[in-house]
Amino acid sequence: MQPHIYDQIRAEHPDYYQKFDANKQYEQILFRAGKGLQSRELNDVQQQLNHQVKGVADALLKDGNIVSGGGVKVEQDNNGARAKLAAASVYIRGAVRPIPEKTLELDISKDAVIGVLLESTVITEEHDVDLRDPAGEGSPTVHHNFNEAGAARLQVTGRWSLLEGAHTVSTEFYPVYQINQGVLEIKEAPPQVDSISSALARYDRESNGGNYVVEGLGLHYIKTDNGQQHFSLQSGKAHIAGFELSYAMALPVTLPANPDVQVIGAEKTSLVPVVVEGREELWAKVDFPPLKQVNRASIDIRTTSSLTREAGQLRDKSFHNTGVTHIEKVEYNEIEYIEGQDFKQEDNHIVWLLDGPKERPPAGSSYQVTYVYSRVVNTKEQTLNSFRIDTSDIGADETILTEEIEMDYQRFNPRIDLFVMTKQGVVERIKGASSLEYPQPPAAPEQHLPLAYVYQVWDGTAPRIESVAIQALSMLDLQNMQHQIRDLYQLLAIERLRNDANSQESASKYGVFVDPFLDDDLRDQGLEQNAAIIDGELTLPITPKVEALDAQQTQLLPYELEDVLTQPKRTGSMKVNPYQAFEPVPAQVTLTPNVDHWTVTRQRWSSPITRRFIRGGGLVRRIVTRVDTQRVGVQTQQAEFLRQRTVHFTITGFGKYEELDRVLFDGIELTPEEA
Structure with a gap:
């Protein structure tokens, strides 16, 4: 017991004396004849015995080890999160103490420590009348000390509690479980002897590798909600670094999706017209889905506008639109001018050539130009592999060229994640390196047990899960494998003889096919x-x-009932438990x-x-x-x-x-x- 507990007892009860000091190495109290018996000596006997027992017990167990019971279940719903702890027997301070079941409210936004809170209370005859001296009770002779006060009792009770719970000077907290943001960290099943456990773990690592699954621990995908991926880890048992970890129930695993995004630039494709409810919509399909968002979409538009011939200059004013890619037609009074002979395009202007074969339009006159320019448009809606452009601001005299569209967009890169389990029983995700195509899975680090590869494609479907956990093989499986290898050698020898026989006596000779119908x-x-x-x-x-049987209705062959054992007589009856002193079924x-x-x-x-x-x-x-x-x-x-x-x-x-x-x-x- 902690020294401050005895200091409190002495403060409340000055008549209590206890002078045991472990540093003096007193092994036995020697009572001598003729000497008065001190109450302190009786207290020292108990404390010395507790000290000796605790020294042996601490070599086998540690404070907080669960001897039996103690199951934990973390539940989450709309009302919050809570941990349900079953009744348990927990070793604390040299004794195995019973702990009743309890439900504790949790805050999953932070880590929590659950343990046993021991409370020490001094009980005297004022609290419990049974502590008074019963000598002489119920006998003709009543002793002089009948019903007198005697020794007090130190009552030590334990209950489940959180570390941040209310503590007093008479309580002590011993941690048992660690919960990391709603995820229970697995605790080794006691009793554990450190030296023996370490030796067994070292042997397991040297002989079997130390990291493998004994049973269960299959990973299953549940859903994706609000950017969180929800998985479920099946109950089971595994060895990590030679130490055993056991899940008594399925463990929920919730992790952020965090998809990797890559920008695809200057990709070119064509527009596809789609008629929806009598109106035509233009859709573009990307080469690398799934699509996250479109950064830029540029289309080519053909339009015809009038330009004015500048006086005294060969370079006219720029077009009404920017980003002109090429000029299709220049016409004035039914005279069509040819690019390269009569004019040339320079940036966003028309420059007339001096040595052109045709006469240029007069200064100040207008001429018609048909040209194609690039324009950035907005997008209206999108799917995983395509998007629709907004054509509401395109003029009626403009024509959209659907042959080619240039776009910059963001896409979700595929990735292979590796789910592993640590020595503490925590399920972690190791993100793989994403790539445009064919991503590679990451390698499992040492002291971790690989569980499964999760193939993330981000296309709205469930990710594919491939189990990569190393399964433990029993001696029966190894024996069956040995038999299979022996049978394989035998079949190989038979196959060689058959091939030799077929080469010498084939089924087809001289154009005649013969089948002996052996197989x-x-x-x-x-x-x-x-x-x-x-x-x-x-x-x-x-x-x-084959007709399937109805599982809801029992089907039997025709039969007749025959009395084998009858009891025509009967006796009276009585209630087995008239006071209903039992728990409901x-x-x-x-x-x-x-x-x-x-x-x-x-x-x-x-x-x-x-x-x-x-x-x-x-x-x-x-x-x-x-x-x-x-x-x-x-x-x-x-x-x-x-x-x-x-x-x-x-x-x-x-x-x-x-x-x-x-x-x-x-x-x-x-x-x-x-x-």
């Missing part, structure tokens, strides 16, 4: 074969039809079906299925029995598409006046219906 090897692989080969015979296939929830298994089969050959139905029956008299059990390989990946199933929830066990508040399934609120 499907000689059949045309490019066509679908609708016949079956069974035991060297070509026969019609059998196409079975919790409601029972039944899911139908509770597990969904299905098999997807793609059939190209009719032989295997037909063989199952005609083997040993029909005209085939030969009975052949062969059982082969092989485990070719195991591949686990996240299903891209899951089929939809109707799940029925049956909730029973409610009392007469109990009402159902709400039903949550994987975080989704359901609407119950009465049967």
